[in-house]
Each structure stands twice: as structure tokens, then as C-alpha cells.
Amino acid sequence: MLAAPVAVATAAALLTAVPPASAAGPVRIHDIQGAGHVSPLERATVSAVPGVVTALTGNGFWMQDPRPDRDDATSEGVFVYTRTRPSAVVGDSVRVDGRVSEFRPGGARSAGLTRTEIDAAATVVDAHGTPLPAPAVLGPGGRRAPASVVKDGRGDVEKGGRFDPRRNGLDFYESLEGMRVRIQDAVAAGPSRYGELPVLPANGAGAGTRTARGGVLLRDGDPNPERVILDDALAPLPGMNVGDRLPGAGDGVLDYGYGDFKLLLTATPRRADGGLPREATRPARPGELAVATAGLDGLDPDSPPERFRALADDIVRGLRSPDLVAVSGLRDNSGEADDGTVAADQTVAELITAISEAGGPGYDWRSVNPRDNADGGERGTNGRVGFLFRTDRGLAFVDRPSPAEPMADGPPPGGPDPAVTPVRAVRRDGAAGLTLSPGRIAPGDAAWGASRKPLAGEVTWQGRRIIVIAAQWFGQAGEDQPLFGRFQPPSRPSEWRRDAQAKVVAGFVRSIRNIDGDAGVIVAGDLNGGEFSAPVRTLAKEGGLADLPAGLKPSERYTAVSDGNSQLLDHILLSPSLKRRHEFDVVHRNAEFADRAGDRDPAVVRIGLSGR
Structure with missing residues (x-):
């Protein structure tokens, strides 16, 4: 240019x-x-x-x-x-x-x-003053995008091959590049984010499988090319949640940028509120152990107070103060500053205070500080996974070795560095236990290069020993090729990384169950893949675990919304001894909303363990 x-x-x-x-x-x-x-x-x-x-x-x-x-x-x-x-x-x-x-x-x-x-x-x-050409109308009654196929060819589409706008979504939008395009009575399939808004024309008529709350579900083999991404490059867009509507006609020009076709509206549309509520789950009953996931999306002490309050509200009102929360996305005390800080006790203390101010119980925290800039993410932030837990309902965290200062997350004086010391499963009193609690799973394995290391913790629930693993696997962004890019099908090297990580975690779970086949094991967190992804299937099959969200109705099976695709990225998996009596719930509070505390919806499982 x-x-x-x-x-x-x-x-x-x-x-x-x-x-x-x-x-x-x-x-x-x-x-x-x-x-x-x-x-x-x-x-x-x-x-x-x-x-x-x-x-x-x-x-x-x-x-x-x-x-x-x-x-x-x-x-x-x-x-x-x-x-x-x-x-x-x-x-x-x-x-x-x-x-x-x-x-x-x-x-x-x-x-x-x-x-x-x-x-x-x-x-x-x-x-001057020439009438504008009539816009091409998207959706029923106009130009309809292919229902499920982005591109049925292989290789670099810019070097030739079949060009078929009737069958291929990539070719369909290319045939409209630069033209005036109209969306009529659009409905938001995702929230407003970074100046963009994914919508479905004609109130979603003819769209793929819809979620129970108005989105459209990403399915294996159906990435929903009927989605249209609106962009605010030419006119401001209103803040929108899933299910909000844009009544009437919205006209713009179709452009391409950074991996996707985008409709640049030339006038700000009118928003009609869809009234989407934030969900809340039910409280755990006596005898039920409640374990949840929570993505904190880069929380640090410099985060606005309202973010701490919103996340605390998710835990207290949305999740009803579960016994244990597998946390991901927590930054160190200095946030974005690359100053050698690795401790996160100030961040945790602010969150625990916010939970208390929201009416929740007292929570404690366990994690392991990473080595500086060794766990990927933005330099200096030192993100990590960890456990928030309460002890007033029967749960106790087993500390091994007993740390001198539990909240500081550091090694005991003169002890080994827990950031690089692998945790192992051992036999204790006839059952499986851990050498370290909390301890990192195979932190030196190449699968965890430049990414968060999974954390294992040993807890007891009303006297019964349970091993809990918090995970945040390698993300989908960065090295993956875009869905609407020139290389088809797009390469997904991040999935190879996650598959290697799944094998490591599955191997650790097997080592626990080899000691005690009836051991209670929970894996929870951000696995960055759906129920049909190879890494999640690998973990479930090789670890002998049940992936709980896979058992939900498809319309409920999502924890994130990306470019208008509702998809499952966060999971809780249980060993057979814990799966016998459980209730699982994804609590939709963040992913569908423009004013969100984080990008992901939390999930919770309540496990009935009384009388065992």
C-alpha cells in the first residue's frame, strides 16, 4: 500500500x-x-x-x-x-x-x-449526489451464506482452486468484498468486544444450532459461516450482549482485515435490549462438595476495583461460594511491570477481601510461584493457576511440606524450589497421596514450555482424601491460522501443544489410580478445547476420567463466545468414584456480556459424598 x-x-x-x-x-x-x-x-x-x-x-x-x-x-x-x-x-x-x-x-x-x-x-x-447502488441483502430473501462450510478445498486459496460462493463461506464473502451489504433485523450472536460485534441476519433465521440463550453453537465441522462480524471503523457500534437486536436495516461496506471479513456499518444502528440475565447456580447441600472453575483474565492489583467486585460476585452469587475454586489467569503483584516480581499474594488478598465484602465466606489460597517469565503470557505478568478454598463446610487443604508462610506461595526456608520440583503420587495410609501439596505436574516437561504448569493439590472432604488438579492449557491464539484465512484447512499447531499437555496430565492421573483405583481425582480449568477436541478426549480416555460438560445438552455446552461462536473451552473431569452422584452446571455470567468480569463462564460440580 x-x-x-x-x-x-x-x-x-x-x-x-x-x-x-x-x-x-x-x-x-x-x-x-x-x-x-x-x-x-x-x-x-x-x-x-x-x-x-x-x-x-x-x-x-x-x-x-x-x-x-x-x-x-x-x-x-x-x-x-x-x-x-x-x-x-x-x-x-x-x-x-x-x-x-x-x-x-x-x-x-x-x-x-x-x-x-x-x-x-x-x-x-x-x-455529485449520485444514488448509491442498492446493497446486497444478507440472509433469507437475499444472499445467503453457506450453512456450515468455510472452504472445501485444500492449500493456499490465493493460488487457485475451485471458487464456489454458493458452497464455500470463504468464497461467498470474497464475492461481496468492497460492496454495499445490508443486514436486516440482526441479532447479536456474541457480545461487543474491541470495536466488533458478531451478529446473525434476520433474527438468526436459518442459522446453525442455537444456544439456549440466543447464541450459535460451534460444532465439530460447523464453524457457522453465516455469522457476520460488524466493525466500528466507520461508525460507532452500541454495546451489545448476546440476544440484543438491531431492528431494521443496517448498511455498510464489506471489508477484510486480520483474519476475517467484516461489515463496516456507515451509520450507528439502534439497539434493542434482549434482556439476557446473568445466571446463578444453586447452593451446595450438606454433604455435597462443590468444586468450580474461574478464569480471572489477567487480574492483578492494578485492576479496577469494579473488576474485583464483579469477580467476587461471580463466586459468591453466581457460584454460591463453592468449597474449592480452580483459578486461572491470576497475575503477580506488579502486573505488567517486568521487574522480577513473581509473588501474587497481594492480588489474592484483594480478591479474598472483595469476596468477603460481597457477603461470602473466608477463603484461603494455595499456589506455586513460577520462575520469572518462565510460564508464557505477557512478559512480567507471571500468570499462574491456583486454588481458592473455604474450610467451614468440611474441606481441608493438606499442605506438604507445611509452608512457613502459606499466603506467600514460596518454598519453605532452605527447601527445594517448588516451581521446578515435580509432584508425584505416592501411597499414604493405603490410599493415593502427593509428595507435594500444592505441587506442579512435570514442570520440566517440554509440553509446558512457555505455558502455565498444572497444579495438583491434596484435600480432604469430611475426612475423605481427594486429589484436585488445576489446569490452564496452551491457548488457541497466536500461531494458529485464521478460520477465514488463505490456508485451508487452517493449521492448528496449538492443538498439538495441548495434546502433549493432555498426555502429561493423563499420565499423572494414571499414576494416582495405579496406587488406588478408587481414588477421587478432579481435573478442572481452562483446557482451551471443546468436548470433540483431541486433547480433551485424550485426557478423558487415557486418564480414565469423565468430561462433565460433554454430558450437557448441546444448547448449554459452552463457556466462551469467540467471534460469535459459542464454544466449550473450560472443563471439569471426574474419576469414576466421584462421578457416581454429581450435578454439573455452567453458569453463564461473563462470556455473553459486553460488561464482563472475564472472558469465560465459570462452571461448578456438586458431588454427593455423604454416607460413603
């Missing part, structure tokens, strides 16, 4: 640059776009390309041909890159001279698609 302006092409140059079918007349936008992901005229110089200006941005404008061809596979819109604020305005009828290019947001090494552009050398305004 930063290339110098080029001269207007001569007629002779156009005859060599334009395919024979177009040589007899002027080049139009559909000739530039072509039926594919890369322009057939890439790098060609074109002149007097006609169009009507449909939207403006700081360094260019979109224009659309008011005289479309009859081929839905070729877009009639294109972005014109002017480098500076364009002089043309919306409604101007223009002719553009320039060079056809393909701009790749994120840089040349990005796995995202390119956006077809004209790098303008000159723009001639022929008329």
Missing part, C-alpha cells in the same frame, strides 16, 4: 493488461475483482474505472459499479487507496486511474487473505 503513485496507463498498456474478454471496452470493477481471491489484473495499470463512492476512510474510499454484471461470483465493489484523505465524497460518481494491488493486513507473512485495491494515481469526479 505504500508504493509510489503510478502513471495512468496508455490504451496499448490496457490491451496487454486486460483479459481479451474485457479488452474491447473499459475496465470495470468486476473485471478487477474477478471470480477468485486474487485479482486477475493484479499489478496492472488501469484507467477511468467507473464507480459511485459508497464510504470514506482516512486514506481512501470504497466505490461500487452501478452497472453490475450478471455474475454473483464477481464483486462490484473495491477499495481505492488514496494515501491521504480523499477529496471525493459519498455519492460522487468517479473515474479512477491507478494500479491494481492486493494488500495483506498484518503483513506479507500473515495467513490472512488480501484485500483487492486500486492504488489511485488520479480520481476524476463526474457528478
Whole structure:
């Protein structure tokens, strides 16, 4: 996009640059776009390309041909890159001279698609106030996206292959790139986040499997290409929760950036509240052990007080003050400062105080401090997993060795460094116990390189010994290729990392059950994969565990919403001796809301252990 302006092409140059079918007349936008992901005229110089200006941005404008061809596979819109604020305005009828290019947001090494552009050398305004071309309507009664398929081909889609907008979602949106597009009566499939809002046209008519609360469920083999991502690049968007609606028509231009097609609305739509409530589970009954998950999403002492209050509210009112909470996403005392701090006792103390102020019971904390910058994530933050627990209902944490200062999370004076000392299962009094409690599982294993190490703790519930494991597996972002990218099917190397992590945890669980086949084992936390993902299945099968959310109805089986896809990322798994009498609940309080305490919904299991 930063290339110098080029001269207007001569007629002779156009005859060599334009395919024979177009040589007899002027080049139009559909000739530039072509039926594919890369322009057939890439790098060609074109002149007097006609169009009507449909939207403006700081360094260019979109224009659309008011005289479309009859081929839905070729877009009639294109972005014109002017480098500076364009002089043309919306409604101007223009002719553009320039060079056809393909701009790749994120840089040349990005796995995202390119956006077809004209790098303008000159723009001639022929008329003002021209009526805008009619928008293409998405959804029933208009252009309908494929129901489940993003791309049925393989390899780099920009290097050829079948282009079929009727079957492939990737090709469908490419055929509308740069055009005016309308969504009618849209419903939010996810909350507003970072200036974007995922919606379903026509109140979700014809969409995939809906959640019980109005979202759309990510399923194995169905990533829901009917979702439309709205972006606030041209006009502000209202804050929205799942199920909120945008009544009437919303018009914009379809753009591509950073791994997805996005509809840039040209006017702020009106929001209609869908009235989505925050859920709360029931309290545990006497004799029921309640164990929960909670993602704190980077909590540290510099987090706003309202975040501490909201997270405390999740624990006290949403989860009804469970006996033990497997926590992930907790930062050290200095937050983002890369100053060598690894302790997190100040962060924990603020959270425990907030829980008490919310009316909850007294909680205690166990974890192991990581070595500085050894566990991945943003440098200096030293995120970790840990256990919050209460002791007034029958639960006790077994400390091994007994720490000098439990809240400091550090090694006892003169003792080994628990950050690198692996915990092992051993026989104690005829049952399985741990050498360290809390202790990290295989912290030196390559599977945990630059990621959070899982933590095992030994607890007793009304005298019965139970091993609890808190986990936060390698995330899905970063090295994974985008769903709507140029490489299909997209590579998911993070899943290979998680599969290796699953094998390590499963091996540790087996070592416990080899000592005591009736041992009570709980694995809880952020596993970053759904019930159909290979790593979660590996843990369940090789560890002999039951994945509890897999037993929920599909419409309830989600803990996160990503780009409008409701998906299951957080899990609680039980050994057979604990599964016999349990009740599991995902408590939807965060993932569907714009004003959220964290990105994930907590989950809780209540295990009936009285009389055993």
C-alpha cells in the first residue's frame, strides 16, 4: 500500500493488461475483482474505472459499479487507496486511474487473505449526489451464506482452486468484498468486544444450532459461516450482549482485515435490549462438595476495583461460594511491570477481601510461584493457576511440606524450589497421596514450555482424601491460522501443544489410580478445547476420567463466545468414584456480556459424598 503513485496507463498498456474478454471496452470493477481471491489484473495499470463512492476512510474510499454484471461470483465493489484523505465524497460518481494491488493486513507473512485495491494515481469526479447502488441483502430473501462450510478445498486459496460462493463461506464473502451489504433485523450472536460485534441476519433465521440463550453453537465441522462480524471503523457500534437486536436495516461496506471479513456499518444502528440475565447456580447441600472453575483474565492489583467486585460476585452469587475454586489467569503483584516480581499474594488478598465484602465466606489460597517469565503470557505478568478454598463446610487443604508462610506461595526456608520440583503420587495410609501439596505436574516437561504448569493439590472432604488438579492449557491464539484465512484447512499447531499437555496430565492421573483405583481425582480449568477436541478426549480416555460438560445438552455446552461462536473451552473431569452422584452446571455470567468480569463462564460440580 505504500508504493509510489503510478502513471495512468496508455490504451496499448490496457490491451496487454486486460483479459481479451474485457479488452474491447473499459475496465470495470468486476473485471478487477474477478471470480477468485486474487485479482486477475493484479499489478496492472488501469484507467477511468467507473464507480459511485459508497464510504470514506482516512486514506481512501470504497466505490461500487452501478452497472453490475450478471455474475454473483464477481464483486462490484473495491477499495481505492488514496494515501491521504480523499477529496471525493459519498455519492460522487468517479473515474479512477491507478494500479491494481492486493494488500495483506498484518503483513506479507500473515495467513490472512488480501484485500483487492486500486492504488489511485488520479480520481476524476463526474457528478455529485449520485444514488448509491442498492446493497446486497444478507440472509433469507437475499444472499445467503453457506450453512456450515468455510472452504472445501485444500492449500493456499490465493493460488487457485475451485471458487464456489454458493458452497464455500470463504468464497461467498470474497464475492461481496468492497460492496454495499445490508443486514436486516440482526441479532447479536456474541457480545461487543474491541470495536466488533458478531451478529446473525434476520433474527438468526436459518442459522446453525442455537444456544439456549440466543447464541450459535460451534460444532465439530460447523464453524457457522453465516455469522457476520460488524466493525466500528466507520461508525460507532452500541454495546451489545448476546440476544440484543438491531431492528431494521443496517448498511455498510464489506471489508477484510486480520483474519476475517467484516461489515463496516456507515451509520450507528439502534439497539434493542434482549434482556439476557446473568445466571446463578444453586447452593451446595450438606454433604455435597462443590468444586468450580474461574478464569480471572489477567487480574492483578492494578485492576479496577469494579473488576474485583464483579469477580467476587461471580463466586459468591453466581457460584454460591463453592468449597474449592480452580483459578486461572491470576497475575503477580506488579502486573505488567517486568521487574522480577513473581509473588501474587497481594492480588489474592484483594480478591479474598472483595469476596468477603460481597457477603461470602473466608477463603484461603494455595499456589506455586513460577520462575520469572518462565510460564508464557505477557512478559512480567507471571500468570499462574491456583486454588481458592473455604474450610467451614468440611474441606481441608493438606499442605506438604507445611509452608512457613502459606499466603506467600514460596518454598519453605532452605527447601527445594517448588516451581521446578515435580509432584508425584505416592501411597499414604493405603490410599493415593502427593509428595507435594500444592505441587506442579512435570514442570520440566517440554509440553509446558512457555505455558502455565498444572497444579495438583491434596484435600480432604469430611475426612475423605481427594486429589484436585488445576489446569490452564496452551491457548488457541497466536500461531494458529485464521478460520477465514488463505490456508485451508487452517493449521492448528496449538492443538498439538495441548495434546502433549493432555498426555502429561493423563499420565499423572494414571499414576494416582495405579496406587488406588478408587481414588477421587478432579481435573478442572481452562483446557482451551471443546468436548470433540483431541486433547480433551485424550485426557478423558487415557486418564480414565469423565468430561462433565460433554454430558450437557448441546444448547448449554459452552463457556466462551469467540467471534460469535459459542464454544466449550473450560472443563471439569471426574474419576469414576466421584462421578457416581454429581450435578454439573455452567453458569453463564461473563462470556455473553459486553460488561464482563472475564472472558469465560465459570462452571461448578456438586458431588454427593455423604454416607460413603
